[in-house]
Each structure stands twice: as C-alpha cells, then as structure tokens.
Amino acid sequence: MCRLNSIENFTALQERLIAESHPDTPTIVIPAGTCGQASGALNLVLTAQHEILSRGLQNRIRLRVTGCHGFCEMEPSVLVEPKGTFYPKVDPAGMRRIIDALLRNDVVQDLLMADGSSGRNYENLGDLPFFRYQNRLLLSQNEKIDPLEITDYVKLGGYAAFVRLLEHNAPGEIIDELKQSGLRGRGGAGFSTGMKWDFLAREKNGKGKYLVCNADEGDPGAYMDRSILEGNPHSIIEGMLIGALATGADKGILYVRTEYPLAIKHLGTALTQARKFGLLGTNILNTGISFDISLIKGAGAFVCGEETALMRSIEGRMGEPRQRPPFPVQKGISSLPTLINNVETWANIPVIFRIGAREYASTGTGDTGTKIFSLVGKIKHTGLVEVPMGTPVRELIYTIGGGPSGKVGIKAVQTGGPSGGCIPAELFDIPISYEGLSRVGSIMGSGGMIVMDENTCMIDVARYFMKFLMDESCGACYVCRKGTQRMFELLDDIAAGKGSLEHLDLLEELSLTLKDASMCGLGQTAPNPVLSTLRYFRNEYLEHIEHKRCPAGVCKELISFSINELCTGCMACVKACPEGAITGEKKQRHSIDQDLCTRCGACRSVCRFDAVDVQ
Amino acid sequence: MNPEHIEKIVQRHRGEQGALFAILEDIQNHCHYLPEDALRKVSQLTGESLVDIFGVATFYKAFSLKPRGNHHVSVCLGTACHVRSAPGLVDEFTQQLGITPGETTGDGEFTLETVNCLGACALGPIVLVDGRYFSNVKRPDVKKIISRAGAGFRESTAERAGSSFPLEVVCPHCRSALLDTQNLIEDHPAISLMASSKGTSGWVRLSSLFGSRCHESEHAFADDTQLSYSCPTCGRILTTATPCIECGFPVGSLAFSGGGSLHICSLWGCRSHRISLNGLGSPGVAHEEIVTRV
Numbered sequence: 050m051c052r053l054n055s056i057e058n059f060t061a062l063q064e065r066l067i068a069e070s071h072p073d074t075p076t077i078v079i080p081a082g083t084c085g086q087a088s089g090a091l092n093l094v095l096t097a098q099h100e101i102l103s104r105g106l107q108n109r110i111r112l113r114v115t116g117c118h119g120f121c122e123m124e125p126s127v128l129v130e131p132k133g134t135f136y137p138k139v140d141p142a143g144m145r146r147i148i149d150a151l152l153r154n155d156v157v158q159d160l161l162m163a164d165g166s167s168g169r170n171y172e173n174l175g176d177l178p179f180f181r182y183q184n185r186l187l188l189s190q191n192e193k194i195d196p197l198e199i200t201d202y203v204k205l206g207g208y209a210a211f212v213r214l215l216e217h218n219a220p221g222e223i224i225d226e227l228k229q230s231g232l233r234g235r236g237g238a239g240f241s242t243g244m245k246w247d248f249l250a251r252e253k254n255g256k257g258k259y260l261v262c263n264a265d266e267g268d269p270g271a272y273m274d275r276s277i278l279e280g281n282p283h284s285i286i287e288g289m290l291i292g293a294l295a296t297g298a299d300k301g302i303l304y305v306r307t308e309y310p311l312a313i314k315h316l317g318t319a320l321t322q323a324r325k326f327g328l329l330g331t332n333i334l335n336t337g338i339s340f341d342i343s344l345i346k347g348a349g350a351f352v353c354g355e356e357t358a359l360m361r362s363i364e365g366r367m368g369e370p371r372q373r374p375p376f377p378v379q380k381g382i383s384s385l386p387t388l389i390n391n392v393e394t395w396a397n398i399p400v401i402f403r404i405g406a407r408e409y410a411s412t413g414t415g416d417t418g419t420k421i422f423s424l425v426g427k428i429k430h431t432g433l434v435e436v437p438m439g440t441p442v443r444e445l446i447y448t449i450g451g452g453p454s455g456k457v458g459i460k461a462v463q464t465g466g467p468s469g470g471c472i473p474a475e476l477f478d479i480p481i482s483y484e485g486l487s488r489v490g491s492i493m494g495s496g497g498m499i500v501m502d503e504n505t506c507m508i509d510v511a512r513y514f515m516k517f518l519m520d521e522s523c524g525a526c527y528v529c530r531k532g533t534q535r536m537f538e539l540l541d542d543i544a545a546g547k548g549s550l551e552h553l554d555l556l557e558e559l560s561l562t563l564k565d566a567s568m569c570g571l572g573q574t575a576p577n578p579v580l581s582t583l584r585y586f587r588n589e590y591l592e593h594i595e596h597k598r599c600p601a602g603v604c605k606e607l608i609s610f611s612i613n614e615l616c617t618g619c620m621a622c623v624k625a626c627p628e629g630a631i632t633g634e635k636k637q638r639h640s641i642d643q644d645l646c647t648r649c650g651a652c653r654s655v656c657r658f659d660a661v662d663v664q
Numbered sequence: 665m666n667p668e669h670i671e672k673i674v675q676r677h678r679g680e681q682g683a684l685f686a687i688l689e690d691i692q693n694h695c696h697y698l699p700e701d702a703l704r705k706v707s708q709l710t711g712e713s714l715v716d717i718f719g720v721a722t723f724y725k726a727f728s729l730k731p732r733g734n735h736h737v738s739v740c741l742g743t744a745c746h747v748r749s750a751p752g753l754v755d756e757f758t759q760q761l762g763i764t765p766g767e768t769t770g771d772g773e774f775t776l777e778t779v780n781c782l783g784a785c786a787l788g789p790i791v792l793v794d795g796r797y798f799s800n801v802k803r804p805d806v807k808k809i810i811s812r813a814g815a816g817f818r819e820s821t822a823e824r825a826g827s828s829f830p831l832e833v834v835c836p837h838c839r840s841a842l843l844d845t846q847n848l849i850e851d852h853p854a855i856s857l858m859a860s861s862k863g864t865s866g867w868v869r870l871s872s873l874f875g876s877r878c879h880e881s882e883h884a885f886a887d888d889t890q891l892s893y894s895c896p897t898c899g900r901i902l903t904t905a906t907p908c909i910e911c912g913f914p915v916g917s918l919a920f921s922g923g924g925s926l927h928i929c930s931l932w933g934c935r936s937h938r939i940s941l942n943g944l945g946s947p948g949v950a951h952e953e954i955v956t957r958v
Contacts, residue, residue, distance in 0.1 A: 083783060102920060103829065108922065112941040113942050121787060122786045269746075270744045271783075272783035272785050310795075314910070365682040365685055366716065366719075367719045367723040425744035426748070431787075497743065499744055521780075650752055651756075651803045
C-alpha cells in the first residue's frame, strides 16, 4: 500500500525524495503538452527513449516529459538540465546529437537559438529575451514536473504547504493570510479571493459545501489554464485542499472542458495518485479531515464558464445561467453553498502559502502576484508569458514578444476574449492591472492577448466576436439571443460594404440595451468588442461605410487581388487557386481573372515573392 | 446499440455527479452519435424526462443526434487562428469535401466541424483530425490532410521501423529476464508474464516492440478484464498502485536492466504502455518501497 498514514509519514517521504533526487544528473526535459504534441514532441521523446535504452545510458542521462514551458512557437523544444540549455525546434536527428553532446558535457552550438541582431547564440533558457523579462512564479514549475508523477511535485515542496496548514488547522488564519496576499480572481472579474473564501467559511448549514475549479477555459485565444492543468495538475489539487481546510468544504469538483483531452487524462491520473497517497479522500493522513474531488467533463458550451450556468452543467442539466442573487456561496450546486475559482487562482494558492503572503504581495504593482497571458496572433514570439501585475503592455509585446511577426506594424491588442476589448498601439504604455485595463475599455479577462497588425481588419474582428457570441448565447434572455444576432447582421452589412452611418447608431444603441437588459455576463459584456473598436478605430468603420474600402484588405466583398511586377512566374498561385482564376506561363507574370476570383487569398498565402497585391 | 450495453453504462455512472453527461458521452463514443432509441432507454433507466435528456443532447456541441463520419475534422476558429486565416481553411475543407461545417459526406467517411478554441493558439491555425493535431496549417495542406486521414494515417513501413524498437525487460523484484526467446511475436522474443483474474491464471505474451499491441494468452480474457500480473520466475506481483493514463486502471511495472521502467496497463483491452526513464526506478514499486521504509 502507498497510503501515507500520518503527517510525519508525509514529511519523511518528502525529505527522502528530496535527498534522493540528485539534481545534478544530466536530464533531458521535453515539453509535451498539447501544443508540443501538435508539433512533434512525442517523436523526440521516442528518439530519446530509444537512444537511452539501446545504448544503456539510464544511469547517465534522465528523461523528463513535462507539460508546456510557454515558448510554444519554438516547439518541439528540448531543455537540458542542470545547465538549462535551450534548444528550439529540434528534430529526431538533432535529439541524437544533443544526447551525444551531453555525454561529452558539451552543447550543440548550431542547434541553439540565434540572436538575430548580434549573431551570437543563446545558450541558456534564462538568457532568451522571451524568458528573461518574465517572472515565472507558476509556469517555471512545469519544467520540473512530470505531471504523471506525484513524487515530482512532492519533491519540489508540493503538498507541504497544505500539510503544514493541516497540522495547525486554523481556518481563520488561512483566510487572513490569503486576504493579506491580495490575490484576486484570475478568471476575469478580479474579485478578492480571500473575501470569497470568507463568505463560504461563514456559511454553516451542516449539509456540506462545494469547492469548484472552473477549468472551462472557453475564451478563444486563451490557453494558460490548459498549460497548468496539463503540466502541474497537483498544484490545483493542493490549492483546493487548502481551500477545503479554510472553508470547511467537503466536496470538490474539477469541471474541465472536453476540448482538453490531455488535461483530463493528467488530472484523472493526479487525482488517483493523490488518493492512493492518502492526501485526498476520507481521513486525509489520518487527521480525520475528508475532502474528495470529482472530475467532470464539459461538453462544449462557452456559456458554462459563467458560474451559475457552470453549476447547472455540473448538475447534469442544460447550462443556462440564472439570476443572482442568490449567489453561489449562498445557494449553489444542489442548493448547497458553493465557491467557484478559476484554474490560475487555485494554482496561486499553494505558492502563496509556500512563500508566505507578504513575499507574494511584494510581487507586482497596483495588483499583487503575477498573471499568465497567452500572447498570440500577429506577433513574433507566441506563447505563454507570466509577468508581475503592473507590467506595461508594451513590455509584453515588444520586449518579450519581439514585436510584429510580419512586415507591417502592430495596430492593437485584444484582451479578455469575447467580453473584452481592443487596446490601440498608442495606449501600450498602460500597466496591466484590473483597473488599468478597464479604464481603457477592455478587461483583464482570463488572459488572452491577441496581437493584431495592419493586416487585421477591426470590423472583421468585431464581427468574429459577435458571431461567436451569437452562436454561444444560450437563448434564455431575448435581448441577448436577438441582440447578438442583430449586431452580427449589422457588422456583416458593414463588412460587405452595405453599411450606412445609421448602422453605427444602431450598434451603439443595441450595445446599451444588451449591457442593461441581459441577465448574465455573456450578454452584458457582448458589446465590448464592438464598443472598443468603435471607440478607437471608428475611421476603419467609416472607410468601410463611406468609401467601401477595407484598409486591412480582409473583407472579401471590398477587396480585389492583383499580381504585381515582382511575379517571377513560378506557377505556385496558378496551382493554388481553387477557382482556376489565375492564368499565366512559366517565367511570365501571371494575371487574375476578377470575374472568377472569389478573393479567398490562397494565391497570396502561397506567393513567396510578395507579388500578390490586395486593394 | 443493444439495451444491455446501455444498462451497463447507466449502471457504471449511477450516483455520480452529473452522471447524464458521462452516460451520453459513453453512448456517443460507442455509436459516434446519440441514437433516438438509446436516449429513450436512458430516460427509462434513469427516470430523467426525455425532454431534459434531449435538451442536454442538443444544448452541448459535443453531442450529435446525427450519425457522424468515420473521420472527424475540426477546424479551430479561436481568435488566434481566426486572425491567421482559419476561415480560409474552412472554405477549403468545404470545397474539397463538398460539405459545410456540421455535415457528413454522403459516403459516411468525413464529418466537418468547427471548434471555438483547441487551446494551441501559438501554433494556429490548428486542425484536429481523428485526435491528431496539425499546426500552422495552410490552404494547400488541406488536400494532404484529407488523403492521409482517409488512409487512416497509416505510416509507411520505414516510418514505423523508425518509431519502434524492442524492449529488454526484467522483473523489478528478482531481476530475471522476462523475455521469452522460445516464443517470438513479430520476430522478437515476447515479454512473458503470468496473469490472473478471478481464479483464472495463465501465461500472457506481449510483443516486446514498443508501441505494438500484439499479444497472445493461454486463456481468452475479455477486453474488460482486469489482470494481476506476476513474474513467472519469482511469482511476485508486478501490478502497482500507479494508474494508467488512458483508463485509470492500475499498471503493471517491469524494469529495464540498466534502470528505468515500462508500465503496461492491467486492463486487458487497454494495452496502453509507457516508458519511464526519470531516475525514479520503477515508480509504483519505488513509491511503495519508500512508503514502507518510512
């Protein structure tokens, strides 16, 4: 039996694991989260396993397969410990060379990431600008942990904070310390986590209370929660255990969206291991305290991220939101008091109690702690970045993200998903904080940061979000169901060149109606993407309406493609055109038949010579 | 779908939080959609009204009341994929397959769907086909993806040879070799173990090629049988407390002579296996040893 029967047992195990860990042994670390696997990380794992086993290197080299490290664009990547050597975009042949070099205690220079300007190579992960300016309080744990091994987490000091609090068992002190840390909900709304816990702790009905981890990360373009769920599942479990101690909850629920199959597997494994160890379930470490967590899979509905809809979904019903009050803390799942926190919030809890609230609160300006963002879209270095609260947007985009990905400049960044807004480039000096972002018409949201450049059309973006919300509106409120549909139609008209100035007035009027009359957050915040693009990019709307022009070259009805003199006659676009609209001979400039062209852009995407213009 | 199977599924999830979701999911995994008679049966067995069940089945995108094709294409339309031209991919799939999102080809081969976000935003646009992720997909890639999926992603012999290799395992307790040179599977000595379930005990032989699922056994175990593996030499139990990542059943843990371990699922039908070279030795066994020592 694996079960630990006392607090002393746990402490002895932890000490033993740390003593036996030999951190100096050369270790190959391969991130194989969903994005790693999508870029071929499992082939590298296989190659490394084959090399180590066939050459009998088990005692000289270790292999650790982990979740995401954050620099997803460079995957499949390899990190070599203890030096911290970082190799981007490795192929199996490269993997073999890395192993050979490692045996000689050497580094493969030509596989390292090169610094474009100085010409020298970055050897260490910490030297890369992408990592150097981050403060990876949560994400750095992912490198150290094989998510399928509870012992890796325990070795890092995992569960120690919970066990220490379990020993003292002073719920009031836990909540006080949490309040001191200043932690606010990372799911978007930013409510004080300590206050929320306090509310639940005060509920006394004797019939049980629920803790829920909301892992229904539905915002398109945001995936920081997935990286924690896949890469460090025990941190969520430990966070919830501490929550149970503080609030007296006896039941826990992890609600994970079904689109994250790997996260579901890793969480399932982690829960079983924690139970086998006696850290979860009835009579934890023989202290008499019981708390267990069930894993529930979502089934693909964005609105279930809203807490009242989430609770209905957990009960196995349609995920339609309901009026608040009563708030979940008063009347939640099966009418029992329920506390819902987001994944990143839960993952912060063990860190706070490991390093202490004061130390935690010393990070960040304005708000405390760090926030993870998924920095994606038209940016050079895409991936997950974790920065202290208060970091200016500009630093994220230019210093860490490396600026624009293409030849054209960055125009705006969209934060907060479909409930958020666009921040124009001239406001990039604002600090990232809950209040800072809402002052400029956006929100912190769960942490999606989608970068847009001059080739992104803001009307298209607004229409995209409205289409999304129209499809995802549950339909319970008329204003939301019909309002999102009408707003989509208006935006669609504008994008098709059929808009008038009255369209803009109507959009603004409908925005106010949706804000005021929708029941849940989905409808109340649905106008945000439209309002913020109207506020900062009204000119683009006017171009579409008055001049029937799409300046970014995106809206199909308003653009045309032509081939310029840079064409070398390579025939690539001729082959790519699905309509047969492009004609031309080899080595002669091609031309596009405007009547046949459907403006799909296939020609532009295959052209290697910038010879396809869009007007 | 036969009624006994549905009964089994309902029974399995009885009393679970949100059991209806799990029941519908299991039925859909089995049939690739939710047939009407199955939903009626679920209503009968659970006492839930058919209206509520129909509500859930239509509210959530993961459920389908229409039969789905053999191959399932999902184009991600998350924001990051959208700004990197994912809508063009939907157009291309629509053109190539002759169906719009939500539809299935007439021959029942392909179902095309769009999904809000698969969470691999840094690599967009992303397409998910039969559980495989394709990253940075461009329009011209679509044809290739369809033809590879149609062929069931069968790899060429050369590719397979590169990704599979024989494993030499020993008993983690007595260190005696577990390879049986008398009995070959796929031209390699088989991994030979003793397996027992509910009083039935006999040998099982598994292919020693990593990734292969070939096997033979003395008794014909049903796929949902949980086996207890033991070493044919010392007789000690190899099944540990470590759960299988695919099905959650305990895994059997075998050792490599030079260190590291191979985990094989104890559920006969699962046959998932995984190599661990993280220096912990054989984790299941190691944990137990550590705990016993403390």
